[in-house]
Amino acid sequence: MHVPDGFLDVPTSIATGAIAVGAVGVALRRAEREIAETGPALPGLTAAFVFAAQMVNFPVGAGTSGHLLGGALAAVLVGPWTGMLVLTAVLLVQGLLFADGGLTALGTNVVNMAVVGVLVGYLVARLVLRWLPRRARSVVPAGAIGAFVSVPAAAMSFTVLYAIGGAVDIPLPRLAGAMLGWHLVIGVGEAAITAAVLSAVVATRPDLIYLARHLPAEARAGEPAVAPGPTVKVRTGARPLAIGSVVTLVVAGGLSLFASADPDGLEYVGEAMGFGTAARDSAAATSPLADYALSGVADPWLSGSAAGVIGVLVTVALGLAAAALVVRLRGRRVRPEPSGVG
Amino acid sequence: MPSDLPGGSPGAAVPNGAAGDRGGAPDVGSPPALDVRALGFAYPDGRTALRDVSLRVEPGERVALLGPNGAGKTTLALHLDGILTPAHGEVRVGELTVERSTLAEVRRRVQLVFQDPDDQLFSPTVRDDVAFGPANLGLRGAELAERVLEALDAVGMAEHADRVPYHLSFGQRRRVAIATVLAMRPDVLVLDEPTSNLDPAGRRELGEILDSLGAALVIATHDLPFALQLCPRSVVLDDGAVVADGPTADLLADADLMSAHRLELPYGFDPRSVPPARDPRVGRP
Amino acid sequence: MPGHDAPTDGLLVVVDSPVHRLPAQTKVVAVVAVVAVVVLTPRGAWWVLAAQGALVALTATVARLPVRLVLRRLLVEAPFVVFAVLMPFVAEGPRVQVGPFSLSHAGLIGGGTVLVKATIGVLAAVVLAATTGPRELLAGLERLRLPAVLVAILSFMLRYVGVIADELHRVRVAREARGGGQGDRAGLAAVAGGVGTRFVRTYERGERVQQAMLARGYTGRMPALGRGGATTAQWALALVLPTAALMVLLVGLAMTVPR
Numbered sequence: 001m002h003v004p005d006g007f008l009d010v011p012t013s014i015a016t017g018a019i020a021v022g023a024v025g026v027a028l029r030r031a032e033r034e035i036a037e038t039g040p041a042l043p044g045l046t047a048a049f050v051f052a053a054q055m056v057n058f059p060v061g062a063g064t065s066g067h068l069l070g071g072a073l074a075a076v077l078v079g080p081w082t083g084m085l086v087l088t089a090v091l092l093v094q095g096l097l098f099a100d101g102g103l104t105a106l107g108t109n110v111v112n113m114a115v116v117g118v119l120v121g122y123l124v125a126r127l128v129l130r131w132l133p134r135r136a137r138s139v140v141p142a143g144a145i146g147a148f149v150s151v152p153a154a155a156m157s158f159t160v161l162y163a164i165g166g167a168v169d170i171p172l173p174r175l176a177g178a179m180l181g182w183h184l185v186i187g188v189g190e191a192a193i194t195a196a197v198l199s200a201v202v203a204t205r206p207d208l209i210y211l212a213r214h215l216p217a218e219a220r221a222g223e224p225a226v227a228p229g230p231t232v233k234v235r236t237g238a239r240p241l242a243i244g245s246v247v248t249l250v251v252a253g254g255l256s257l258f259a260s261a262d263p264d265g266l267e268y269v270g271e272a273m274g275f276g277t278a279a280r281d282s283a284a285a286t287s288p289l290a291d292y293a294l295s296g297v298a299d300p301w302l303s304g305s306a307a308g309v310i311g312v313l314v315t316v317a318l319g320l321a322a323a324a325l326v327v328r329l330r331g332r333r334v335r336p337e338p339s340g341v342g
Numbered sequence: 343m344p345s346d347l348p349g350g351s352p353g354a355a356v357p358n359g360a361a362g363d364r365g366g367a368p369d370v371g372s373p374p375a376l377d378v379r380a381l382g383f384a385y386p387d388g389r390t391a392l393r394d395v396s397l398r399v400e401p402g403e404r405v406a407l408l409g410p411n412g413a414g415k416t417t418l419a420l421h422l423d424g425i426l427t428p429a430h431g432e433v434r435v436g437e438l439t440v441e442r443s444t445l446a447e448v449r450r451r452v453q454l455v456f457q458d459p460d461d462q463l464f465s466p467t468v469r470d471d472v473a474f475g476p477a478n479l480g481l482r483g484a485e486l487a488e489r490v491l492e493a494l495d496a497v498g499m500a501e502h503a504d505r506v507p508y509h510l511s512f513g514q515r516r517r518v519a520i521a522t523v524l525a526m527r528p529d530v531l532v533l534d535e536p537t538s539n540l541d542p543a544g545r546r547e548l549g550e551i552l553d554s555l556g557a558a559l560v561i562a563t564h565d566l567p568f569a570l571q572l573c574p575r576s577v578v579l580d581d582g583a584v585v586a587d588g589p590t591a592d593l594l595a596d597a598d599l600m601s602a603h604r605l606e607l608p609y610g611f612d613p614r615s616v617p618p619a620r621d622p623r624v625g626r627p
Numbered sequence: 628m629p630g631h632d633a634p635t636d637g638l639l640v641v642v643d644s645p646v647h648r649l650p651a652q653t654k655v656v657a658v659v660a661v662v663a664v665v666v667l668t669p670r671g672a673w674w675v676l677a678a679q680g681a682l683v684a685l686t687a688t689v690a691r692l693p694v695r696l697v698l699r700r701l702l703v704e705a706p707f708v709v710f711a712v713l714m715p716f717v718a719e720g721p722r723v724q725v726g727p728f729s730l731s732h733a734g735l736i737g738g739g740t741v742l743v744k745a746t747i748g749v750l751a752a753v754v755l756a757a758t759t760g761p762r763e764l765l766a767g768l769e770r771l772r773l774p775a776v777l778v779a780i781l782s783f784m785l786r787y788v789g790v791i792a793d794e795l796h797r798v799r800v801a802r803e804a805r806g807g808g809q810g811d812r813a814g815l816a817a818v819a820g821g822v823g824t825r826f827v828r829t830y831e832r833g834e835r836v837q838q839a840m841l842a843r844g845y846t847g848r849m850p851a852l853g854r855g856g857a858t859t860a861q862w863a864l865a866l867v868l869p870t871a872a873l874m875v876l877l878v879g880l881a882m883t884v885p886r
Contacts, residue, residue: 004748005665005744005745006665006666006743006748007711009666010666010667013663013666038833038837039837039845041837041840042833044787044833045784045787045829045830046829048783048791049825051784051788053795053825055792056818089781090784093784095752096655096755096756097638099753099756102662102745103662104666167741167744168714168734169720169733170719171717171719193822197823200823200826201827205831423841423842425838425842449842456835456838456839461835462839464783465782465786466762466765466782466852474840474850477850478844478850508789523842523843526843526844
């Protein structure tokens with residue numbers, strides 16, 4: 001996701017640089033009070049953590065591994081504005097010292113990952129949280145969904161920038177399809193990792209989580225947790241699924257229009273390596289979502305959209321299942337909520 | 343390097359702070375360096391950390407704070423510097439009560455050495471880190487550089503001034519951490535588990551460094567021989583309350599007291615077989 | 628003499644060179660400027676790009692950086708290289724047949740150009756990192772008026788990234804020592820759980836660092852890192868590189884303009 005030098009033309013790079021400077025300036029002002037309170041050490045260490053965690057490879061199944069981008073996680077933990085500063089610091093160090101992401105593309109990378117990634121992740125998490133029981137533990141599924149959406153959102157941001165100032169003309173639907181398809185997969189990993197990190201924090205120090213600060217603290221130290229009732233499990237599992245599906249359907253359903261009838265990123269790689277035809281006969285090709293188009297639907301635009309929606313649904317379900325699994329593994333649930341959510 | 347230390351003559355160590363400047367021997371009637379009165383504190387989660395703790399430390403005195411893990415030693419240490427605010431009681435430093443308006447002066451006089459030197463060494467280089475405190479006091483330029491060098495000299499780390507803290511050994515980091523607080527020229531040094539994770543040589547060097555200082559020392563530790571070596575007096579803290587206060591050798595020899603508070607001497611160590619710590623305040627001009 | 632075993636301190640190559648001696652702020656500006664000139668170069672201007680790449684490589688030589696170290700660092704994990712390689716396959720326009728593949732002509736030129744530009748960009752950043760210590764870089768960014776809060780965040784980040792990376796590494800070693808496998812769901816849960824626990828530790832360390840800062844009289848403003856500005860001569864020396872790259876570009880353009 002780190003854009004190197006030369007992918008976008010100079011005017012676009014300057015424009016994204018200006019947007020990045022403006023956004024970081026706003027973030028600096030909005031985070032001023034928080035940072036005055038906690039000191040710059042906490043965001044600095046959070047940045048070091050995100051940087052280090054990005055180097056950890058997480059097995060995400062099928063022999064592949066992914067790594068954390070951390071935008072949504074940082075936003076949920078330290079707030080959207082400080083989170084933007086944290087990700088900006090990470091990108092600055094990566095660009096200046098590790099040659100990861102071009103220096104002329106720094107603005108682009110900040111816009112994609114520190115601004116779009118963080119803000120989308122945070123806003124989605126907040127939206128989801130509104131529909132969840134009012135307690136600290138709810139930030140786990142909320143953050144997971146935020147993280148899941150933030151990755152394709154950042155990828156789409158790149159796609160839009162590339163469409164404006166890309167170095168080489170690539171058919172936009174193809175590019176969007178590849179980026180979306182690939183990053184939906186990455187988003188699942190992002191969601192799972194984010195959920196695991198958040199639940200570990202909720203279990204020990206829920207007071208640290210920015211998104212949970214206004215929620216009533218649960219399970220104070222020393223108070224034994226009450227064994228869960230079955231209804232609680234169903235409710236907390238079903239709500240985020242419903243909300244998450246709606247949110248991501250809106251986001252990805254529209255975006256999937258671009259993806260219609262195009263092979264996904266993995267198949268691009270396959271074709272590039274010279275086994276493009278072989279890939280068509282592979283197991284993936286016979287799956288209902290092969291090429292992001294439903295075989296039973298005649299209209300290619302409609303079918304592409306439908307495939308995207310189904311893909312998103314499956315991905316959300318997987319992400320939530322992973323999140324729920326982790327929540328369940330991490331700690332026992334406390335008493336059911338006395339009052340409803342509405 | 344330990345050989346660089348101004349061994350044997352504590353008065354020669356430069357950063358021995360205002361305690362030395364005042365002329366050493368405690369005047370009758372001069373306020374104690376630290377005076378903790380009926381201190382109570384509970385963490386936000388409801389856990390009581392300190393109950394009714396009272397403790398008086400005279401200028402230049404060395405007191406060991408003994409107790410098992412979770413006894414409240416670190417919490418007490420954080421109160422001495424005004425980082426935590428008492429729920430009950432008060433902390434006095436010299437003639438000052440620790441409160442918002444006196445914090446700056448309190449934090450110059452009382453310095454904490456944290457358990458993990460990585461928490462204390464947060465700057466890009468050793469030099470920047472030692473300069474952090476004096477720079478906050480308003481020192482600049484040559485005066486600041488001199489203060490930094492003096493503090494690094496006292497712990498034998500002057501030649502490492504431009505190193506990155508991350509690349510130092512643990513023992514070296516501990517010594518730099520002590521230099522960072524010596525640069526403030528404190529009256530009282532509060533050390534939290536200073537010997538943890540040190541190898542025997544590092545532990546001995548630390549003892550020599552601390553013994554060369556003129557400031558009052560409060561050493562929170564469960565390293566009992568170390569307490570015996572440096573501190574004539576000990577206070578036993580358990581479950582947030584003071585349960586004993588007396589000469590270190592006597593407390594360590596009290597087997598019932600020791601076992602009641604999970605304090606254990608190393609195998610084969612007999613506190614009566616070694617000479618007790620000398621009182622640094624005695625025999626000073 | 629630049630041996631193969633020049634001592635390194637983190638990313639910094641510890642040798643003395645004119646590039647090492649330049650203040651960090653001049654180097655940051657020079658590197659950004661030279662990369663900007665490279666990005667400005669039109670696609671397919673191979674000779675111009677080659678000359679610009681040679682200029683940056685020459686800077687690496689002047690900085691006495693070991694060739695092998697530079698080459699190794701060029702191999703940063705860059706998924707976007709794949710992206711560039713794929714361009715000929717997916718771009719539009721007239722196709723050319725290369726072996727078994729039908730490739731887009733524009734995509735070939737564009738993809739190649741992107742690859743070269745990105746590589747020069749990486750090379751320039753490698754030279755910057757290998758000749759500038761983290762502390763000097765921070766001081767330089769401070770000089771370049773990066774907001775103080777951001778400089779402070781960067782400072783803590785650089786100080787603790789090694790500590791945290793070590794801790795995360797130990798989590799992995801501990802997990803593997805207990806037979807945790809990779810590639811399965813349990814593997815994901817184990818890795819992520821370890822990372823989560825680490826975050827709590829990181830956060831608590833952040834709180835203790837803040838306490839340690841307060842204990843030494845921190846009042847909300849970090850002491851300045853800067854040790855004096857750069858001289859005009861130093862600026863001039865640093866800007867030789869981007870100026871030369873720009874000259875190459877202008878000459879190249881002048882020679883290709885149809886008359």
